[in-house]
Amino acid sequence: MKKDFPFQEIDPDGPRVAVRFDGAVYDLPEGANLAAALLVAGVRAFRATPISGAPRAPFCMMGACYDCLVRIDGVVRQACMTRVQAGMEIERAPAREVPHG
Amino acid sequence: MGDVDFLIIGAGPAGMAAAAQAARLGMSTAILDEQPAPGGQIYRGVEVAGPVRGRILGKDFLNGVQLAQGVRHAGIRYIPGATVWKAEAGGSVAYSVEGAARTIRGRRLLLATGALERPVPLPGWTLPGVMTVGAAQILLKQSGVVPRRAVIAGSGPLLYLVAAQMVRAGRPPLALVETPERRDLLRALRHLGGALRGWRYMAKGVGWFAELARAGVPRYRSATELRIEGTDKAEALSFVAGGRNRCIACETVLLHEGVVPNTQASRAMNLPHHWDAGQRCFVPDHDVWGQTAEPRVYVAGDGAGIGGAQAAEQAGCLAALHAAAALGHIGNDERDRRGARHLRRLAREMAARPFLEAAYPPGMQTRAPADDTIVCRCEEVTAGDIRRHAALGCRGPNQAKAFGRAGMGPCQGRYCGLTVTGLLAAQTGQTPAETGYYRIRPPLKPITVAELAALEPDPGENT
Numbered sequence: 001m002k003k004d005f006p007f008q009e010i011d012p013d014g015p016r017v018a019v020r021f022d023g024a025v026y027d028l029p030e031g032a033n034l035a036a037a038l039l040v041a042g043v044r045a046f047r048a049t050p051i052s053g054a055p056r057a058p059f060c061m062m063g064a065c066y067d068c069l070v071r072i073d074g075v076v077r078q079a080c081m082t083r084v085q086a087g088m089e090i091e092r093a094p095a096r097e098v099p100h101g
Numbered sequence: 102m103g104d105v106d107f108l109i110i111g112a113g114p115a116g117m118a119a120a121a122q123a124a125r126l127g128m129s130t131a132i133l134d135e136q137p138a139p140g141g142q143i144y145r146g147v148e149v150a151g152p153v154r155g156r157i158l159g160k161d162f163l164n165g166v167q168l169a170q171g172v173r174h175a176g177i178r179y180i181p182g183a184t185v186w187k188a189e190a191g192g193s194v195a196y197s198v199e200g201a202a203r204t205i206r207g208r209r210l211l212l213a214t215g216a217l218e219r220p221v222p223l224p225g226w227t228l229p230g231v232m233t234v235g236a237a238q239i240l241l242k243q244s245g246v247v248p249r250r251a252v253i254a255g256s257g258p259l260l261y262l263v264a265a266q267m268v269r270a271g272r273p274p275l276a277l278v279e280t281p282e283r284r285d286l287l288r289a290l291r292h293l294g295g296a297l298r299g300w301r302y303m304a305k306g307v308g309w310f311a312e313l314a315r316a317g318v319p320r321y322r323s324a325t326e327l328r329i330e331g332t333d334k335a336e337a338l339s340f341v342a343g344g345r346n347r348c349i350a351c352e353t354v355l356l357h358e359g360v361v362p363n364t365q366a367s368r369a370m371n372l373p374h375h376w377d378a379g380q381r382c383f384v385p386d387h388d389v390w391g392q393t394a395e396p397r398v399y400v401a402g403d404g405a406g407i408g409g410a411q412a413a414e415q416a417g418c419l420a421a422l423h424a425a426a427a428l429g430h431i432g433n434d435e436r437d438r439r440g441a442r443h444l445r446r447l448a449r450e451m452a453a454r455p456f457l458e459a460a461y462p463p464g465m466q467t468r469a470p471a472d473d474t475i476v477c478r479c480e481e482v483t484a485g486d487i488r489r490h491a492a493l494g495c496r497g498p499n500q501a502k503a504f505g506r507a508g509m510g511p512c513q514g515r516y517c518g519l520t521v522t523g524l525l526a527a528q529t530g531q532t533p534a535e536t537g538y539y540r541i542r543p544p545l546k547p548i549t550v551a552e553l554a555a556l557e558p559d560p561g562e563n564t
């Protein structure tokens with residue numbers, strides 16, 4: 001694994017499974033927190049804002065800010081509240097699918 | 102059917118202690134939490150953190166092991182992964198597990214939903230690569246993940262704890278950029294008596310400072326004019342300290358200015374709240390047992406006012422005792438006798454708070470953000486927008502929604518509410534209490550139509 005990304009695992013162990021994010025295949029720890037696993041894999045932008053299209057990435061890691069929204073197998077969900085499962089098809093949450101006032 | 106005597110939302114120290122106490126008193130008890138495992142914020146992932154993480158996180162963290170085991174008790178229905186999106190004063194609660202909505206009812210209901218980190222509206226705080234200090238700590242606790250080149254900025258004890266944990270994880274922060282001013286500390290000295298009674302907190306702080314000094318982590322005090330540099334991701338933190346402009350290149354910026362009660366559920370129930378001037382936040386009204394204006398509804402832990410993990414445990418026990426007496430499981434004498442011990446401990450835990458609140462206030466820059474700083478992350482509304490709303494006659498946060506959508510995104514004001522209250526109060530000359538807060542309506546978290554359609558009552562096995 002490449003090690004020059006901003007986030008690193010201190011005690012990597014356990015089996016890895018393949019998921020797809022925006023077309024690329026990533027081997028992520030099975031059952032791990034999806035937001036954490038994507039950060040370690042070097043993903044920097046998780047979604048775009050509905051107003052200006054600005055990139056966003058996990059901010060709170062506790063399900064409160066919604067900046068980690070991604071579309072998983074067609075459903076927009078919070079990556080920080082989701083566990084890695086084999087075969088997930090993940091995309092950046094498109095701006096128009098982020099709920100807003 | 103799905104009814105229980107005591108229904109708890111939140112499996113942090115407050116909810117876990119309350120559940121164990123309630124089950125011991127013979128109440129049928131259920132506890133819901135949206136996280137996959139018990140622990141809450143302080144003890145997040147405590148059941149899975151192996152020895153490596155345990156050493157990094159420290160002894161306080163490992164205190165949570167026993168509490169977490171407590172909810173795995175036969176008399177307690179622990180429902181993990183349950184996101185509560187509606188709670189009613191009558192005790193009915195609607196939640197979703199894996200996209201399926203359910204309902205459950207408690208004869209008494211405890212809101213133990215904990216704290217959120219205070220919003221830290223600074224230029225650039227929406228860029229990828231900027232997260233809260235608490236978020237970095239969650240990454241460490243839950244996933245064993247640490248940022249490689251991070252600067253930590255802001256105010257509050259959590260800054261030093263997490264910096265020390267990063268040192269132990271072998272990835273010390275590049276620097277600590279601290280916003281409290283010298284006069285904050287001088288003001289805090291008035292509360293030194295309380296601080297000495299809460300000496301354990303102070304001793305811990307001294308330990309963290311020593312760890313950071315040994316690791317050679319640079320500390321910049323009384324920092325002002327913080328700005329996260331970068332266009333599509335964080336690349337540096339610039340600031341002014343000691344009369345000099347500084348800029349520290351980094352990949353990650355971790356921000357923190359203390360924690361405030363998560364009042365989404367109590368707000369959505371329309372419970373009365375008051376402004377706590379010391380903690381600079383709104384708190385749901387409650388008595389010493391945690392009972393709110395709705396007699397069947399209790400609040401405990403940081404969601405009822407910031408007190409920390411030990412205080413949260415005591416408050417959880419108090420709420421369980423009161424509910425048990427109300428439902429006839431114990432007499433009022435027994436409630437009062439047992440309650441006295443928890444009240445004494447609670448008072449001891451709260452003793453250091455006034456000192457901490459005065460020494461580590463949110464910085465001036467985030468209390469009165471510059472006009473071009475985004476305050477509502479979801480709808481990208483700036484401080485200048487809010488000031489313009491005020492000039493046009495907007496007097497409260499609910500009106501601000503109509504003026505320009507602040508607080509209307511998916512986070513429902515969690516990361517702008519207090520900022521908008523503060524900005525409007527400053528412009529209109531009203532107090533924060535008069536200015537008020539967003540009206541919160543269920544669902545507390547966005548849910549899909551499919552989830553609603555599939556709504557089924559809680560199966561309620563053995564209750």
Ligand SMILES: Cc1cc2nc3c(=O)[nH]c(=O)nc-3n(C[C@H](O)[C@H](O)[C@H](O)COP(=O)(O)OP(=O)(O)OC[C@H]3O[C@@H](n4cnc5c(N)ncnc54)[C@H](O)[C@@H]3O)c2cc1C
Pocket residue numbers: 062110111112113114115116133134135136140141142143144183184185186213214215216217218234235236238239259262360363401402403404409410413545
């Ligand atoms: C990110 C963060 C990190 C912290 N780290 C520390 C630390 O290291 N040391 C320390 O002393 N203090 C820490 N604190 C302070 C912390 O608030 C207290 O120490 C303590 O955890 C409070 O306990 P509690 O039981 O009141 O709430 P919490 O521990 O916050 O527990 C509340 C629980 O409620 C759940 N919840 C909230 N809303 C819902 C909902 N709608 N549906 C379902 N479940 C819900 C949450 O998932 C959470 O598990 C931290 C606070 C935060 C926000």
Ligand code: FES
Pocket residue numbers: 035057058059060061062063064065066067068069078079080081
């Ligand atoms: S990172 Fe904030 S909701 Fe996921």
